[in-house]
Amino acid sequence: MISTSDIFHNLHQQVRFITKEVNELLKQYHLYSSQWTILYCLDQFGPMKQTDIWKYLNVEAPTTTRTLVRMEKSNWITRTEGSDKRERIVRLTSEAEDLLPIIKESIQKLEESLLSQLSSEEQAHFYYLLKQIGVKKGERSIVY
Amino acid sequence: MISTSDIFHNLHQQVRFITKEVNELLKQYHLYSSQWTILYCLDQFGPMKQTDIWKYLNVEAPTTTRTLVRMEKSNWITRTEGSDKRERIVRLTSEAEDLLPIIKESIQKLEESLLSQLSSEEQAHFYYLLKQIGVKKGERSIVY
DNA sequence: TCATTTTATTTACCTGGGTAAATAATCACA
């Protein structure tokens, strides 16, 4: 019988461990994990409004502002005014677009190596169980 | 087929969500999640050296120093010099000891509610799969 | 003994999560 606090403690630990590994890998590109998350997002969806980004990533607006300011300084992205003058539209720089495939591949390899002990079925099951956490009694979470 | 980045993205999200919930609950005690982790630790093991704490929690020493300083200010713990004058021994205050059982119970209830969609077997399996992450090929992780 | 190395803790500074409140632009509608 496993105690609930053991589960949450280990969940926390593993996430810290993973973040550390990702940051270690990204160091050579002078990037950090949450910056990478945003780059990945922009690669997937193309130019986005700041609001689109933080809503998609499920973080707060100020957190995203701060990270984007840093990324603009280090020339990963640009932020231009939208037709609605309140909005900022975020775009990858050409330098970012050039490096993206390389970084994407090395992150992919790292992630695969972190999951190498789990079969596809186990990964799917893990994903399913993970998604159930926080779902209230009576509700149902459907994983697509 | 689930992409590895989906798994890690959701892992990250869930941990943020859980931490937010715990912080929300702890707000009434003017406590924060990682302070609670330390209290829980001291409750389990009794007085500990700072080094024991950060090694057990698997975080860095400066992180622990900072949190302990805050907890000392808010009267959750004391730090006294050990016989080895480099060491600091951390103890719960009597106020902390009084409140601990109450807080422990409400955290326990929160954790159970977060896991309410998972049976004991699923929880155990989740724990097992979680532990496999980061384990290198060829190595083996044994869960006790 | 005393110089060197190791160990425990701290300081300074970085990223990245959060909240509350301030701007600034747009929208809604009387």
Added chain:
DNA sequence: TGTGATTATTTACCCAGGTAAATAAAATGA
């Protein structure tokens, strides 16, 4: 049209993770 509400972003300030380097005490060993 113009006022009030809403929306997008920012600013200021928490907590919590990290690294690098400083300090101070203890351990080691020639």
